[in-house]
Amino acid sequence: MEIVVSLVIGVLAASGVWLVLRPRTFQVLIGLSLLSYAVNLFIFSVGSLAIDKEPIARAGEPADLLHYTDPLPQSLVLTAIVISFATTALFLVVLLALRGLTDSDHVDAEEERP
């Protein structure tokens, strides 16, 4: 479980970093999205990964992380997802505006000269 999650986070983050460093705006957008997925998974994983555990402490069971999963990272992830979704949408609008204004999809709005 831990290996799988950390591999997924690593692959997403590495692809994201590579794409963010690319010169095309759309690649940067996708890179930022992948990075935010990686970060969301990472936040989720700091609350100790568990299978078949609810984020609810039940009566009669001791309220420690052996018997329920930490609900706080899940709510943090929810907030982070909403925020990154909104800012990514805004980024998309700016990307399209730049494309319309300059006829270029380069991040600097002009091609590099060799």
Added chain:
Amino acid sequence: MNALPASEHLLVAPVLLPLATAAVLLMLGERWRTARALLAVASALLGLAVAVALLLHVEAHGPMGAVYLPGDWPVPFGIVLVGDRLAGLMLVLAAATGVGSLLFSLARWQRAGVHFHPLFQLQLMGLNGAFLTGDLFNLFVFFEVLLAASYGLLLHGGGAARVRTSLHYISINLLASLLFLIGVALLYGVTGTLNMADMAQRLPHVPASDRGLLHAGAAILGVAFFAKAAVWPLNAWLPPAYGAASAPVASLFAILTKVGVYALLRLWSLCFPDSAGGSALFGGDALVWGGMATLAFGAVGMLASQQLGRLAGFSIIATSGTLLAAIGFGQPALTAGALFYLASSTLAAVALYLLVELLERARQAEIDVPLEVTVGPLPVFADARPAAEVNLDDQELPLVGRAIPGALAFLGVAFVIVALVVAGLPPLSGFVGKVAMLTALLDPGIGAVGGTAARWTLFALLVVSGFLSSIGLVRLGMRQFWAPQDRPAPRLRVVECMPIGLLLGLCVLMVVRGDPALRYLRATADSLHRPALYIDAVRAARPVARAPEARR
């Protein structure tokens, strides 16, 4: 069931007031332009009054003014708002910046695009919330609020240059926000809390095996704040973005980098004081040397700038560097000087950005007018123009005793005052802040971080950077005001000059009332460097709905 007195609810007003104003402004739509402007200005003025009232309240009620529980949850679980001296200072600065920029925008800029006023109010809300909150994740949320509003404001007015720099600004800030999240998640994973006071209390007890993870989290969080505070080498985005923004927006942005500085000062002094055991003064060297590199970069950038707008951007970078380097020493006397410098340089940077717009407008008139003249077919005869020394006007009368137009005189005087404050020359407030820092640096007892070498390097850099920035400012000022030119005198409106006059008046007031101001900031720095005060005040807060006994 004991309700809080009204003064306690004052603490949440800086967040609620702009939020409610923004909602009303959105509902008004784009109609009733005068009513919208009046409402926005009234709200900003009320916000300034609330901030000043909070500052006086904090000053009257001891080191920790007030702790407010917005959700009425007991302390480590719910969000807390903490109004201490530092928060009071930053709130007043943000409100003064907001009032100045908003008044300036009334003349022209508010009509350059849609939703200027709601975005402006949301920006103020994000700023105020970030200064007040005592919860790490809530700090992230308020950062995102102010950043989202700043994206919209940066695009205000449109045009390819603004859109292009916005793209860079948004991507940099999205990446910094992701780093912020990673840092918060790591700190939560190690300490199990998001409440800043609770976290600071638990940090000394973190087991040695987790300390590496803790330091990694704190460092990643620090990098996020470094990017927001425009620390070298993470500051390439700042001069183009601020230079492309419309004048009232750029002047409001002058306080955005200070949010990064504030967050570093707050969290670093709270979490890693001398007494933090294995993590005492963690990252102090990064603050000191990073700050000094930023200061050097900003000073050289100011010298290299050919346009006033870019020079203002580099002056903001230099200010950030000065503040971080001074804070990183972790000494109350130095921090107090840095806070004084923060206040004066923020006000001066706001005034400088507003002035840039007025001066550029004068230049624009100059560029526009002679176009038809130069393309005309008439040859220019060498003897048709008077010799340069005689200086004749149209009637060939020597220019003696001709009055300088009032607008030009205002711009000139305002520019001189701004230059004095930005370069830190006597007799204005920039000088007082710098002298306070230099005096503290001369004290040999403060070498806890970085040692003697860092102390003397910062001392030399402060002096040299003041010299470089005065050269840069004087050169651009001479080109702006003294170069021979036939430009018509710029037309200024009162509503554009008033904020500049008010902000510079505040700078002068900070000198005239320098003693109480420095005493307040000295007390601020002292309580910052005794984090137990903050921790105890937050932990002592109790929900009002249920008495603490009833919950057990």
